[in-house]
Amino acid sequence: MFRVMGTIFVVIGFGLYVYSGLPIYQIPLYTTSTMPLLAFLTVLPWMNSVVRSGRFDRRINEIMKVNVDDLGKLYMRSSFTTYILCTFINLSALSFTQExxxxxxxxxxxxxxxxxxxxxxxxxxxxxxxxxxxEIIVAITVDATGVSYLTYLPWMFLFSFIIFTLDSLWSKKKFQPIPYHSAGGGITRKVNPRNIMIQIFKLLLALTAFLVTVVTVGNYFNLNFILSVTLVILPFSFGWAILMKRWYSFCAIGWKTWKIRTNNLQNFVVLFLSLAFFSSSLNETPFLQFIQQPFLGASDQPLIILILIQMTYLFMSMIGVHPIATIGVLIEVLPPLYELINPVSIGIVLITGALATATVGTYGVTVTMTSMNTDQNPYRITLRNMPFALFYGAVGVLMGFLLL
Known part of the structure; x- marks a missing residue:
């Protein structure tokens, strides 16, 4: 999938480059705009590793193994556990919780x-x-719209809380009639709730400290959000490991994880470099204006634009286009609208539209991983989660519309 997308971006990008009459020797300079994203992905495994070295993932997952007698209760606990862990260790948490x-x-x-x-x-x-x-989609949106992360944070957290609550209550009611008997005798296990709450509190405290550090570094050195996060992750992770007295465990886990993740970044290297070349070449031609026309034509109807952004993500994910590739094109198309529409509204829909596809993108990483972990057809996963994805996107559009 990434090879096909990369080839398409390079071929079209080269055509646009030649059309614009730019010298061939400058081509390497037109592939550098996404380098900060690759640097971000390169250091991200160290944050995952410090959480694993502190054994936060194992302690929090114990929530799912105690005092559960029906699938309704288990759904709420498993969702909560996945939610907390994914905030810190992203895809690693998804795989771990599913197992x-x-x-x-x-x-x-x-x-x-x-x-x-x-x-x-x-x-x-x-x-x-x-x-x-x-999350790289959040970081891209913050830099593309020029709106502070702290401006997005309360709205996106509210959005997340509302949908999480509604989905948990609805799914609890749906699964509650089904009795649960753990294969490992989970209902008899004794877990100290106080210890688990302490672990969750420590994670939230660390996340708060991380956010404060990122914002402080970004403001002091006048850096964009992606670069600020990239520069902070490594020293913050090392400092956190030292405070927890898990230095040796952190280094062992971190080095192994970093090597594996970095040596498997070829998909994103292909995608980001080809996308950068395509976007930079497109900006040098008048064709960008043609792509912008549908959005500019609806500039007096902001709701239509927000829905169009949402549906663009959904359609592209169905044919195997990664949301990062989609947002890479959209952030080149949408800037003229920032003067007509609140960029916060556009940013919210850019984030929610992209992440909604994580539950239904048949060819996406998350759905494919779930398909492999559970031995089920990825199209069935898409079908099961489509109502949620549409609701997810609709709430994002509604929130963006109310903030216009």
């Missing part, structure tokens, strides 16, 4: 367990990343 649920639901019918896992984990994943400073 725990798969083991615990081994006695259930496969159709029920598949539906339960694909709904509870993917939905929580999409909601947790809506406000996470370590």
């Amino acid at each position: 725990v649920l798969k083991d615990n639901l081994a006695k259930m019918k496969k159709q029920i367990s598949d539906s339960f896992i694909s709904k509870s984990t993917l939905r929580a994943f999409a909601l947790a990343l809506a406000w996470s400073p370590m």
Whole structure:
């Protein structure tokens, strides 16, 4: 998928480059605009590693193994667990939580367990990343719209909280009639709730300190958000590991994780470099104006524009286009509208539209990973989560519309 997209971006980008009459020797300079994103992805595994070295993931996952007698209660707990962990360790949390649920639901019918896992984990994943400073879609949006992350934070957190609450209550009611019998005898396990709450509090305290540090560094050195997060992650992770007295564990886990993740970044290298070349070349031609016309034509109807952004994400995800590629084109098209429409509204829909696809993108990383972890058809996962994705996007559009 990434190879096909990269080839398309390079071929079209080269055509635009030649059309604009630019010298061939300057081509490398037109591939550098997305380098900060690659740097961001390169250091991100260290934040994941410090959480794992502190064993926060294992302690919080114990929530799912105690005093549960029906799937309704388990849904709320598994969603909450996935939500907390995904805020810090992203895809690693998704895989880890799905494996725990798969083991615990081994006695259930496969159709029920598949539906339960694909709904509870993917939905929580999409909601947790809506406000996470370590989510690349959020970082791209902050820099593209020129709006401070702190401006987005309360609105995106409110958005996340509202949908998480509604989905938990609805799904609890739906799954409640189904009794739960853990394959490992989960209902008899004793877990100290106080210890788990302490772990959650420590994570939230660390996240607050991280956000304060990122904002302070960005403001003091006048850096964009992506670069600020990139520069802060490594020293913050090392400092956190030292404070927890988990230095050796952190280094062992971090070095191994970093090597694996960095050596498997080729997909994003192909995507980001080709996307940068395409976007930079497009900006040198008048064709950008033609792409902007549908959006500019509806400039007097902001709601139509917000819906158009949302549906663009959904359509592109259905044909295998990664949301980062979609947002890469949209952020080149939308700037003229910032003077007519509140950029906060556009930014909210850019974030919610992209993350909604995490639950339904048949060829996307999250759906594919869930399909592999649970041995189920990815199209079935898409079908099960489509109502949620549409609701997710609709609430994002509504919130953006109310902030116009």
